[in-house]
Structures are given as C-alpha cells and as structure tokens.
Amino acid sequence: MALFKSSNPEKVVQRDIDAANANRERVSARLADCDQAVTRHLTSAKDCALSGDEAGLDAAQTSLRAAQDRAVTLRSALSEIDRKITDLEHAKAEMADRKLRSETAAEIELLARKLGEIGLEFNSVAERLSEHTHRAVPIVYEALGINNFAKVCLSEVPQAVELVSTMLRAHADAVLAGTAPAKLPLPEEASAEVPAPAPPEDRYRYLPIQPKFLVG
Structure with a gap:
C-alpha cells in the first residue's frame, strides 16, 4: 500500500476516468x-x-426471465457508468480550462x-x-524634427504604456473570470482583425468631354 497518495487533481480525475x-x-x-x-433461452423455450x-x-x-432481468439490471448499471464518465470528463475539462486560464x-x-x-528604458533613451537634439538644433536646423519627436515620446509614451498595462491586467482578470477567451490570440490573428483602410472618397465628379462643332 502506498504511503502517499497523489494530490494532483488532474491525475486523480484521470485515474477515476480510466477505472x-x-x-x-x-x-x-x-x-x-x-x-x-x-437468445439461447428463448430458442430453447420455443423448441x-x-x-x-x-x-x-x-x-x-x-432461465429466460432471469436472463432478461439481469440484462435490464446490467443496462441500468451501464447507463449509470456512462453518466459518471460524462461527469468526470466534464470535471477534467473544467480543470484543464482553469489551468489554461491561470x-x-x-x-x-x-x-x-x-x-x-x-517603457522605462525607452523613456530614459x-x-x-x-x-x-536640443543642443543640436541651434547648430543644425534639421535636428528640430527629431528633437520634437523625442519630446512627443517623453510626453506620450509613458501614459500610453501605463494605459496598455492597465488594459492588459484587466484582460487577465477577465480571462480568470471566464468572460474572455482562455487562450491568447496569435499576433497574426490580431493583425488579421484590423480592418483595411477605406479608399479615399472621391469628392469630384468627372464628366466626359463633349466635342463642339462650329457651324460655318
């Protein structure tokens, strides 16, 4: 007899399913x-x-009645076993889902x-x-563009990173709660969901040129 029993719920359920x-x-x-x-007893009774x-x-x-009664009992037992297997498989699926969500x-x-x-590293850079670039602008005017870009990064990126991090954690809570898919989407799946930009609206109406003939 084993001194220690498995405490792994998944293994316990799988063991019960196998049994x-x-x-x-x-x-x-x-x-x-x-x-x-x-069938044999029925044939014998007819003979x-x-x-x-x-x-x-x-x-x-x-003998026929005894065999028929036994068949009814065995079919009832078989139905009970099938219900038990269904319940165990459902419990196994729930455990797997909770594990995946975690x-x-x-x-x-x-x-x-x-x-x-x-984000902190990016902000430092x-x-x-x-x-x-601020020191370079008085010397080279072309440095103004990249200097402005760096200023925008300093003002926008930290807030954007904080917002995305908050939304990520909210999504994690939804995954654990069961209101979001248990699996993470693949990057190519996410990009496929982004709609293609609509073609620019043509604000002009083009009409064919009608030739004019001068009557002499």
Whole structure:
C-alpha cells in the first residue's frame, strides 16, 4: 500500500476516468453474454413448446426471465457508468480550462511587467536623445524634427504604456473570470482583425468631354 497518495487533481480525475472506462468494458461484456443467453433461452423455450416438453419449457422460461432481468439490471448499471464518465470528463475539462486560464493570466501579467520595464528604458533613451537634439538644433536646423519627436515620446509614451498595462491586467482578470477567451490570440490573428483602410472618397465628379462643332 502506498504511503502517499497523489494530490494532483488532474491525475486523480484521470485515474477515476480510466477505472470507470474499465468498469464499463466489464459490464458491457457481461451484458453481451447476457443478451446471448436470452437468445439461447428463448430458442430453447420455443423448441420445448413445439415438442410439448412442459418441464423443459418451464425451465427454459425461468432461465429466460432471469436472463432478461439481469440484462435490464446490467443496462441500468451501464447507463449509470456512462453518466459518471460524462461527469468526470466534464470535471477534467473544467480543470484543464482553469489551468489554461491561470497560465494565460500569468503570461499577460508578465507581458505587462515587461512592457513597463521596457517603457522605462525607452523613456530614459528618449530623455538622452532629447538632451542631445536640443543642443543640436541651434547648430543644425534639421535636428528640430527629431528633437520634437523625442519630446512627443517623453510626453506620450509613458501614459500610453501605463494605459496598455492597465488594459492588459484587466484582460487577465477577465480571462480568470471566464468572460474572455482562455487562450491568447496569435499576433497574426490580431493583425488579421484590423480592418483595411477605406479608399479615399472621391469628392469630384468627372464628366466626359463633349466635342463642339462650329457651324460655318
């Protein structure tokens, strides 16, 4: 006897499913044998009736009723086993779903943290870039564009990163709550959902040129 039993719920459920399936095979085999016995006893009862063997007929009918009763009991047991297997499979699917959702939420949280870390690094680089482009503008006017870009990054990127991180964590909460898909979409799936830009509206109406003829 094992001193320690498995505490893994998934393994326990799978063990119960395997045991239930084995039991189903055993009961199914007994039911098949019982159905064959019903057929044999029914044939024997008919033969005894045709031959006038009353004693044999009584024995055959008694065996027939016993086999039929046993078949009913076995079919009932088989239905109960099937219900148990269905319940166990449902429990297994729920466990797998909860595990996947937990892993997905953890992956989203890691992404939010990495985004925050990289955002800080980006902000530091943008500050250094702004410092140098600011000094370069009086010397080279063309540095003004990149200097303005660095200023925009310093003012917009931190807020954008914070917003995205907040939305990521909200999505992780929804995954755990079961209101969002358990799996993360692939990057190519997300890009496929972005609608293509609409063609520019033609504000002008073009009419064919009608030739004019001068009448002399």
